[in-house]
Amino acid sequence: MSRKYFTKATDIAKRIVEERVKEGDIVIDATIGNGYDTVFLAKLVGKTGKVYGFDIQSKAIENTKAKLIESTLTERVILIKDSHENIDRYVKEKIDLVIFNLGYLPGGDHEITTKPNSTIKALKKSLDILKENGIIVLVIYHGHEMGKIEKNIIEQYVRELNQKKYTVIKFEFINQINNPPLIIAIEKNL
Numbered sequence: 001m002s003r004k005y006f007t008k009a010t011d012i013a014k015r016i017v018e019e020r021v022k023e024g025d026i027v028i029d030a031t032i033g034n035g036y037d038t039v040f041l042a043k044l045v046g047k048t049g050k051v052y053g054f055d056i057q058s059k060a061i062e063n064t065k066a067k068l069i070e071s072t073l074t075e076r077v078i079l080i081k082d083s084h085e086n087i088d089r090y091v092k093e094k095i096d097l098v099i100f101n102l103g104y105l106p107g108g109d110h111e112i113t114t115k116p117n118s119t120i121k122a123l124k125k126s127l128d129i130l131k132e133n134g135i136i137v138l139v140i141y142h143g144h145e146m147g148k149i150e151k152n153i154i155e156q157y158v159r160e161l162n163q164k165k166y167t168v169i170k171f172e173f174i175n176q177i178n179n180p181p182l183i184i185a186i187e188k189n190l
């Protein structure tokens with residue numbers, strides 16, 4: 001049976017994550033939202049790994065906690081109700097992977113969205129604690145006003161990263177209407 005290969009951005013991001021994250025890894029979900037990525041990551045890191053999850057909304061923390069309890073994965077996950085720009089206050093170890101699924105919580109308040117300044121701060125701090133060979137994946141929604149600004153600032157920032165230190169790629173659906181989400185992924189070189 002044929003299966004569509006170029007699926008939506010979140011599925012492509014998941015495939016990158018799935019290929020990289022292994023048992024025992026330490027990873028960050030920088031925007032837990034409804035917890036789908038957090039649960040996915042918690043399964044991949046196994047019993048010996050750890051997931052740090054950030055969100056500024058109580059609703060996101062509650063929804064994610066409920067999903068983790070349901071899947072008996074709570075012990076591998078540390079949920080933090082704070083902005084990801086403060087990652088360094090909570091994460092004191094080197095990290096294998098960070099995922100940012102930017103924008104607003106689906107089904108929630110569209111005004112509570114990630115913002116360019118805090119996203120860039122979080123991205124810089126993530127790069128500092130990323131292990132060599134570690135990966136950062138950003139899913140960027142630029143259909144809304146703040147998202148457009150965020151996309152431009154992120155692209156400007158990552159374009160200037162030293163290519164000796166980092167490899168940066170972008171996946172974009174270039175023939176689709178309505179600004180579909182795009183992916184930027186960064187690998188810290190050895």
Ligand SMILES: C[S@@+](CC[C@H](N)C(=O)[O-])C[C@H]1O[C@@H](n2cnc3c(N)ncnc32)[C@H](O)[C@@H]1O
Nearest residue numbers: 031032033034035036037055083084101105114
């Ligand atoms: C698109 S949703 C994430 C979806 C999620 N990954 C999932 O699997 O359901 C974006 C989330 O980012 C959160 N957010 C916004 N600003 C943030 C910040 N500064 N730090 C951490 N989370 C933030 C929002 O509250 C929202 O829940």
